[in-house]
Amino acid sequence: MKFVDEFRDADTARSVAARIAALCEPGRRYAFMEVCGGHTHTIYKHGLEDHLPESVRLVHGPGCPVCVLPMGRVDDAIAIAQEPDVIMTAFGDMMRVPGGDGSFFDAKAAGADIRMVYSPLDALKIARNHPDKHVVFMAIGFETTAPSTAMTVLRAAREGIENFSIFCNHVTIIPAIKAILDSPDLRLDGFLGPGHVSTVIGCRPYEFIAARHGKPLVTAGFEPLDILQSVHQLMLQLHEGRCEVENQYSRVVPWNGNRRALEVIGEVMELRPYFEWRGLGFISQSAMQMRAEYARFDAERIFRVPGVRVADPKACQCGEVLKGVLEPWECKVFGTACTPETPIGTCMVSSEGACAAYYNFGRFSRERVRAGGTTMLADPVVRR
Amino acid sequence: MTRTGNGRATTVHAGWAEEAVATHAGAEHLRTEEQVLERIERARRRRPRVREERITLAHGAGGKATHTLIEAVFVEAFRNPVLEQLEDGASLEVGGARLAFTTDSYVVSPLFFPGGDIGDLAVNGTVNDLAMCGARPLHLSAGFILEEGFPVADLRRIADSMARAAAAAGVQIVTGDTKVVPRGKADGCFITTAGVGVLERPLALSATAARPGDAVIVSGPLGDHGITIMLARGELDIEADLSSDTAALHELTAGLLDAGGDGVRVLRDATRGGVATILNEIAAASQVAVVVDEASVPVREVVTGAAELLGIDPLYVACEGRLVAVVDASRAEAVMAALRAHPLGDGAAVIGHVADDPPGLVLLRTAFGGTRIVDMLVGDPLPRIC
Numbered sequence: 001m002k003f004v005d006e007f008r009d010a011d012t013a014r015s016v017a018a019r020i021a022a023l024c025e026p027g028r029r030y031a032f033m034e035v036c037g038g039h040t041h042t043i044y045k046h047g048l049e050d051h052l053p054e055s056v057r058l059v060h061g062p063g064c065p066v067c068v069l070p071m072g073r074v075d076d077a078i079a080i081a082q083e084p085d086v087i088m089t090a091f092g093d094m095m096r097v098p099g100g101d102g103s104f105f106d107a108k109a110a111g112a113d114i115r116m117v118y119s120p121l122d123a124l125k126i127a128r129n130h131p132d133k134h135v136v137f138m139a140i141g142f143e144t145t146a147p148s149t150a151m152t153v154l155r156a157a158r159e160g161i162e163n164f165s166i167f168c169n170h171v172t173i174i175p176a177i178k179a180i181l182d183s184p185d186l187r188l189d190g191f192l193g194p195g196h197v198s199t200v201i202g203c204r205p206y207e208f209i210a211a212r213h214g215k216p217l218v219t220a221g222f223e224p225l226d227i228l229q230s231v232h233q234l235m236l237q238l239h240e241g242r243c244e245v246e247n248q249y250s251r252v253v254p255w256n257g258n259r260r261a262l263e264v265i266g267e268v269m270e271l272r273p274y275f276e277w278r279g280l281g282f283i284s285q286s287a288m289q290m291r292a293e294y295a296r297f298d299a300e301r302i303f304r305v306p307g308v309r310v311a312d313p314k315a316c317q318c319g320e321v322l323k324g325v326l327e328p329w330e331c332k333v334f335g336t337a338c339t340p341e342t343p344i345g346t347c348m349v350s351s352e353g354a355c356a357a358y359y360n361f362g363r364f365s366r367e368r369v370r371a372g373g374t375t376m377l378a379d380p381v382v383r384r
Numbered sequence: 385m386t387r388t389g390n391g392r393a394t395t396v397h398a399g400w401a402e403e404a405v406a407t408h409a410g411a412e413h414l415r416t417e418e419q420v421l422e423r424i425e426r427a428r429r430r431r432p433r434v435r436e437e438r439i440t441l442a443h444g445a446g447g448k449a450t451h452t453l454i455e456a457v458f459v460e461a462f463r464n465p466v467l468e469q470l471e472d473g474a475s476l477e478v479g480g481a482r483l484a485f486t487t488d489s490y491v492v493s494p495l496f497f498p499g500g501d502i503g504d505l506a507v508n509g510t511v512n513d514l515a516m517c518g519a520r521p522l523h524l525s526a527g528f529i530l531e532e533g534f535p536v537a538d539l540r541r542i543a544d545s546m547a548r549a550a551a552a553a554g555v556q557i558v559t560g561d562t563k564v565v566p567r568g569k570a571d572g573c574f575i576t577t578a579g580v581g582v583l584e585r586p587l588a589l590s591a592t593a594a595r596p597g598d599a600v601i602v603s604g605p606l607g608d609h610g611i612t613i614m615l616a617r618g619e620l621d622i623e624a625d626l627s628s629d630t631a632a633l634h635e636l637t638a639g640l641l642d643a644g645g646d647g648v649r650v651l652r653d654a655t656r657g658g659v660a661t662i663l664n665e666i667a668a669a670s671q672v673a674v675v676v677d678e679a680s681v682p683v684r685e686v687v688t689g690a691a692e693l694l695g696i697d698p699l700y701v702a703c704e705g706r707l708v709a710v711v712d713a714s715r716a717e718a719v720m721a722a723l724r725a726h727p728l729g730d731g732a733a734v735i736g737h738v739a740d741d742p743p744g745l746v747l748l749r750t751a752f753g754g755t756r757i758v759d760m761l762v763g764d765p766l767p768r769i770c
Contacts, residue, residue: 001688004692013753047753047754047755051752098398099398100398101398101399105440105441106440118620310395310396310397311398313405327417342435344401360762363424
């Protein structure tokens with residue numbers, strides 16, 4: 001398929017991989033974090049790590065908006081959904097995320113009216129069609145999705161729609177990266193920057209990472225060759241002794257971001273003093289809430305939410321996995337107590353989480369497959 | 385109006401999570417990835433348990449939750465050697481005759497869609513379940529649950545379509561039942577069909593029969609039905625030139641069995657959960673690995689495009705007129721020729737093969753040149769597609 005196949009070509013991948021391998025210094029190990037969950041998904045879905053030399057490791061970061069949502073916020077949303085005459089709307093990947101007492105799916109089965117939508121505008125449409133109900137949109141995501149939430153609020157205001165509100169859980173990427181950079185056990189050589197977020201915020205906000213923390217960053221696209229090429233750019237910087245912010249995804253990401261999108265966010269939302277991230281704890285100025293001028297669209301002001309914090313079980317080691325200190329399989333509960341059906345920690349929640357991606361796509365012994373030379377590496381039985 | 389920020393004074397614990405951790409407590413601390421993988425496979429082989437207190441849509445999606453529900457509730461209650469095989473239909477001996485018997489319910493929304501409707505779906509689905517047992521389909525029953533207010537004209541249209549599908553498949557609908565429920569207690573029209581067929585070949589087709597070296601074949605492009613239904617709902621504002629693949633596969637199957645003989649090990653139609661789910665069932669039942677070559681999996685460009693947009697893998701999308709066959713490698717070419725000679729099989733392809741290691745897993749060699757697992761589906765990307 002056009003615009004897809006050319007970014008997934010195995011021969012090109014092999015030649016980029018060879019160039020990466022040529023840049024590896026003997027005895028040195030490299031660890032790069034992809035910040036965005038979309039990258040994690042691509043890496044596993046295409047088996048990208050098979051192309052990387054043994055000494056280059058990708059660490060899967062905190063950039064999955066579903067994963068980082070604390071359980072207490074899910075409980076709050078369910079409490080709103082259970083109010084009389086409320087229709088709760090959410091993206092599909094929110095449906096299975098567990099709170100302290102079950103997920104949206106469970107609440108829906110127990111009678112709450114919770115509907116899957118593909119865009120906040122769909123939620124607004126439901127509000128228009130059901131004037132006797134109050135429709136709440138469960139807003140999640142980084143700067144990528146915040147503009148569409150903000151645009152929807154502005155449209156609702158313009159149309160004078162009164163039975164619509166937002167349960168705002170939008171978060172911002174820079175404070176999360178800062179939290180990781182400040183971690184004492186950080187062992188990273190560089191970052192793959194989040195491509196989708198960067199279409200909105202641009203590449204300039206990352207400059208402090210190179211300048212003050214001495215880690216190069218390459219903003220990367222979401223096809224497997226984008227990621228492989230970005231790894232090559234990082235390796236090249238290390239090899240040449242440079243430490244810069246580069247933009248691999250320039251076909252989509254403008255260096256200065258999208259000014260209009262940022263304005264729209266700023267008009268409708270403001271920073272919260274602090275917000276809890278699953279696996280990372282409280283981070284100051286890391287999330288957004290509705291401005292007072294739009295209080296009539298703010299579900300947190302319209303409804304009474306319990307606001308109870310739900311602690312992650314002690315056995316959960318998501319924090320260490322997110323910072324790259326542990327591999328997913330090294331966590332004590334991985335794959336037994338904590339699975340995609342019963343995710344205990346943030347990394348197992350959505351397919352963009354590091355543990356879920358490893359469980360769903362990577363749960364086999366590469367060493368055994370390579371060493372054993374089992375039939376899987378042989379050609380198919382019948383040639384086409 | 386109450387303002388509650390994110391600064392939470394009280395902290396509680398998630399009971400279900402603590403309980404899950406406690407269930408698995410005391411596990412030895414493992415050092416190597418290999419040991420951890422083995423422990424996970426042991427945990428996965430344990431008898432499934434339904435955690436939820438209520439049925440959720442995931443229980444109907446054909447993936448992990450459906451399997452858990454069937455094993456923990458139905459097999460547990462009805463336990464017998466025929467049911468325990470969990471094939472598409474039951475193979476029975478009655479007075480010297482070998483019969484295949486199956487049933488299926490249809491709740492698709494919308495009722496009418498490009499390429500078909502709930503009527504021909506209900507006939508073809510049951511005909512196909514019989515065909516996958518290796519049987520010649522003979523007789524069907526049809527039960528209707530109708531919602532008060534449902535247009536009679538629509539019911540006529542559905543009945544006509546069932547009659548045409550039955551005639552095309554060479555089966556008769558010989559008995560039935562009708563119930564009407566008050567408005568709001570059903571969604572228009574639900575249909576349940578059951579079918580009987582005769583097993584004329586001395587074959588023992590079973591998901592347990594796959595052997596290392598076997599070829600894995602699909603009869604045509606994947607995902608047409610599921611994506612068609614998704615687009616027919618009009619929620620996505622995507623238009624595509626695509627129609628359902630619903631079709632009766634008994635003729636195609638007969639040709640396949642003539643060509644493959646006892647070299648045919650497993651036949652399945654790839655409905656809910658798609659080809660990925662079928663291959664996982666086969667890998668688990670036969671304790672083999674199934675290795676799929678992504679580049680040889682046939683998928684139409686429109687399906688690839690829609691699936692990319694929706695974030696769905698076509699391997700998990702339902703088909704209603706495609707089969708998966710596992711056949712002895714020495715018969716693979718003959719089987720492919722037989723499939724391609726039939727209009728319903730002209731897009732057939734060998735998509736992979738069976739290997740001995742790692743047992744119970746489906747591996748995909750990606751077009752990008754990597755390897756990954758294709759697991760059972762968790763959750764439900766597309767509810768009510770059949």
